[in-house]
Amino acid sequence: IAQVVFERLRAQFEGDSFLENVKQETEMKQGSTIHLQEKLLLNLLNSNVNVQNTKMGKDIIKHRLSTKRVLIVLDDVDQDKQLETLCDRTWFGPGSRIIITSRDEHLISAFGADEVYRVNALTEPEALELFSLKAFKEDEVGEDFLKLSKEFLKYANGLPLAIEVLGSSVRGRSAKIWLSALNRLKKNPEKGIINVLKVSFDGLEETEKKT
Known part of the structure; x- marks a missing residue:
């Protein structure tokens, strides 16, 4: 939902940035958000900024x-630190908007x-x-x-995360591979979307994966 809203609203602003998978990105850098600060600045300023530490990043932002x-x-925010180093609401110009997705409602409220919008x-x-x-x-x-897209969506039950997994999994692939993945979903609906798609794509010949 956040991405849909982002695409609809972005033209109304002087700059925009969509930082995906903040939790995962932070974990990959042993808890650091410096690279996310750099990505945020790149998106909003259209220029690379070298950030040495989070305090420096906050000051530049x-x-x-x-x-x-x-x-x-x-x-997908899961820590106070991520919010504190990326998007204090006082840092940006009047009329700016910050949208946060998280599984922790208390974190967003605090x-x-x-x-707070609960996703249905x-x-x-x-x-x-x-x-x-x-x-x-x-x-x-x-x-x-x-x-084919509508057939895939039958297995997502309207859940945004499931829809994102489905869409990302078939991006850039041929109709033949879409059909292969769809057939696996039909045969194994109880196994879950992620596992079925992984089995489906892993089972393809290497040449098919590249088509």
């Missing part, structure tokens, strides 16, 4: 973006969020739009893949 109206999405199952049009963003990097599915 505050100094360079204090008058800029920006849209920021932090996806941050001082104006509103997506409607069919919303699900199709999110799937398309992940599978094609566009907000609409082309006619060639529309029927």
Whole structure:
């Protein structure tokens, strides 16, 4: 949902940044958010900034973006530190918007969020739009893949994470491979989307994977 909202709103701002998988990105760097600060600055300033430590990163963000109206999405946040080093609401220009996704509602509330939105199952049009963003990097599915896309979405039950997994898994792959993955889902619906797709793609010949 956050990505759908981001795509719809981004044109209204002077700069925008969507930082995916913040929890995972932080874990990969042993708890550091410096690389995320650099990515945020790159997205919002369109230039590379070398950050030596988190304090330096915070100072640069505050100094360079204090008058800029920006849209920021932090996806899958799980620590106070991530919010404290990436998006204090006082750092950005008037009219800026920060969207945070997290499994920890208390974390978002403690941050001082104006509103907390609990995610429910997506409607069919919303699900199709999110799937398309992940599978094609566009907000609409082309006619060639529309029927297949709707078949995949039957197994997501309107859940955003499941839809993202499905869309990302088939991105850039041929219709033949889509059908192979779909057949595995039909045969093994109880095994879960991630496991079935992994088995499906791992079982393909190497030449098929590259098509």
